[in-house]
Amino acid sequence: MSEPLLEVDDLEKYFPVKSGIIKRTSDHVKAVDGVSFDIARGETLALIGESGSGKSTVARTIIGLTGATGGTVRFDGEDITNATDEQLARLRSRVQMVFQDPTSSLNPRRTIGKSLAVPLKARGVATSDLREHVVELLERVELNDEYWNKYPHELSGGQKQRVNIARALAVEPELLLLDEPTSALDVSVQAKIIALLEELQAEFGLTYLFITHDLSLVRNFADETAVMYLGEIQERGPTEEVFQRPRHPYSRALLSAIPVTTDEEEAYKPRHEPLRGEIPSPRDVPTGCRFHTRCPYATDACSADEPQFVAVDAGPSVRCHIYDEAYADAFDDVPEVAVAAVADETVASNTNEP
């Protein structure tokens, strides 16, 4: 089997907290605290998380917008952790990023054409050929050539995001990091952008790291899904597995919290258990299992020992004592993973796909 395109191994990003008059580092915000995953070429990994999960920081660290404080990132076999300027320059043509807010990603004082010309010029396209290339890029994202002379404020949210995608594609990258690319858009627009991303992936063989807080978005789109909480991955596996049999209590809670519009989906969701309490601050990470302060199944063991990230049933990997045989006695109320088995039948009879 060929090497994965992106390998992230035990990535850490700590932000120092300075206090006192002489600004000594008193504490650390552990935004990313040991994150590992691989993405194979041509596939999509969805990274799910709420605020404080660290998902955006993971992307920014991978692409070099901020440095890692620990762990490694390998792209196509090459170690790019804390890349040198020379590495970064080479990387720019192979890894790109699309940000969440379509408006702030575009310079309000420059026309779309000018903004799109930037990566083209950096790639070495001659000035005389610029217009042609820009129009071609616009067409790839289903915008016609009228847009080349417009300013960002003349475009809608969806159109701006298409421009951002076009700009990311300008250097013909292999890996695209998408940081909540549709969160700022309406549902009807969101669906179109996702459809566009899927097509582009098929056409150009792109690999995606798709970051979002909206689980339902990635159901049909991602090959693998990883759920993050407070800087760690809590569950990771093939998307279907994670959705049909969510094992980690946090994944279950996330899934059960999604407001859906059909009875079918309602039945598919795990049993609804609203979580207690607030999301802790990454500055003040709970002891033991980070999730224990809100987990409906937490026991004493959970606040004392940190769970390891282990594979379950040759399927997804989970970070939870419930799935660790060593703690089997601690839990008398193991959540019914089998509930999803019923949903399996419902799903099988309703769709044509496995």
Place this chain on the structure above:
Amino acid sequence: MSAESASVLDRVVSAERRELWQRSWKRFTSRPMSVVGLGIIVAIVLLAVFAPVVAPYPEHAGKFTDFSNTLQPPSLDHPLGTDHVGRDVLSRILFGYRLSLMLVGVVLGFGVPVGVLLGLVAGYYGGWVETIIMRATDTALALPPLVMALAITSALEPTLTNAMIAIAALWWTWHARLVQSIVASERSEEYVQAAKLAGASTPHILFREILPNTLSPILVKVTLDAGFVILIGAGLSFIGVGVQPPQPGLGTMVSQGTSYLPDSWWVSVFSGLAIFVLVMGFNMLGDGLRDLFDVEVNR
């Protein structure tokens, strides 16, 4: 894409662009204050440029005396009267405007680019670069411009040139600070990061991405500064360390006229009014521009 369709497209788009300008113009002209300000400045600039032609007695602006005609009150011949050596006040004011505008041009022409450049560099790089530049700025800002100008012109010769140098030497600090604060916040904006990711060079990011976003505040500040500069120049001239007689500095004229108050009031009063109108003009224009840009930003 054929050349023909390209030009049709360009025409369509420039029609839209023209519409944008029209709307901005409409917005600007909807505020009477802005229009009046603009009108005043345009009028004064034209008068100053064409002073040799427009002034009734252009030769009165320099070394000229006519002791038979001293301190004449305003009349048809001399609409603003004559001063204590018989020169036409109106003509001198027109040439005085020339000097004022020249002062503004030199001071801002030097001070603004230097300040903007330093502010860009300080704001973008941060760290010790920013510290060095901004602490220097802070120090310079702590010195009141008028007092400093006074000190410098007193130490050197009190001439207009030296006054200009003195003021210009301090003026960059305001713009450096203004630009630095804008750039410091803009540099973490996503469009800057996106440009970095796209492979843009640092000069490109500084001058093509960030700078255009600072132009509106700079333009407003420059316009309001102009009034300030004129007042400082007039102040220096008034106390005798700026424009020297026989040159028609407006401040100098006010100063000379004070000896003849209140009987021959017209010299001081009209010179003072001339300063007032010019400064007001700049202020009103500046306010109008600021409101105009505010609206655009909040769109």
Place this chain on the structure above:
Amino acid sequence: MRLDEPVAENPLLTVEDLEVGFESFDGLAEVIDGVNLSIGKGEVVTIAGETGCGKSVTMKSILRLLNQPPARVSGEITFDGTELLSLSDREFERVKGQRMSLVFQDPMSSLNPTFTIGEQLTDTAQFGGDSDTGVVEFFRRRFSGERDEAHERVLEMLREVQMPDPENIMDSYPTQLSGGMRQRALIAQALLNEPDLLIADEIGTALDVTIHDQILDLLKDLIENHDLSVLMITHNLGVARQVSDRVYVMYGGRIVETAPTDELFENPKHPYTQGLIASIPRLTGGEMATGIDGSIPEYLDPPPGCRFAPRCPYATAECEEARPEMYERGPQTGVECVLYDEAVPASEQPTVEETRSHMTRRPSKQTGGD
């Protein structure tokens, strides 16, 4: 058959023929174009729609939060028998203060950061609905025993909204609270004066999923316990389904469909509603969500006739000429679409699946859509 009567039984709030225009540099923008809705006593009604559909403007015109000019509001808004638009500002403030409450959208910016939660909420408890309080009366109340009473009421309310550690929260500033806690504080504030009508503007949009979930659960309990009538504004159809009795779907400044919640989701009729539902990704997997081609109408120059026609896969010339009527298709159910005229056979009325397949068709080059 036209839907003329207000649909709610026992209506508390009725809006009839609401029209709101905005004067701008470029002309008059006709944003709200003849909206009719009603909320019954004890009912939870949602206005659902995407950005720019006019739901916020509608809500603001009910609460007189629009500046007139540049807004121009006309129509009839009746609250428990009183015609609101004809009241003076003072009279309206009294009605609003005592009987209506608004829970704002963004808890981050709706609380004053310079006052503690306790101070702000006790102020609301003591002075809410009494904007006429004179200076003397203000000081009297502020420093009397009534203050302690109000303080107690606030504590009670904070407990009811399940605020953790309420005594401590009373002494805390909004910046010290998390998003979820601020939202609870806002809800508590809204309920302090026991309103009859609660208006909730996009609650939870700024919150994390799991926190949002908690808040919605809380809201459902509160609605029941206080017998509230609620008008909810949201763009999230899933939320509308969870909480409401009836839903109004808005598009382009008009109500395009209304129905009891179950009916709307089991049997959406208007092509826009169908397109919207088809755009929501399915948790169960299967087909990709589709999205809707095109973009919302320009209010300065809206299309004549049906405002959705430019984007509708079933539009005919008739649709572009005249605004369709609101056809009644069942109890409290109405659709503003010619396809639902009685004369049209059921076979010609599209299902969600048909609309979905129409919208999955490859879009042509964008000339102005999304």
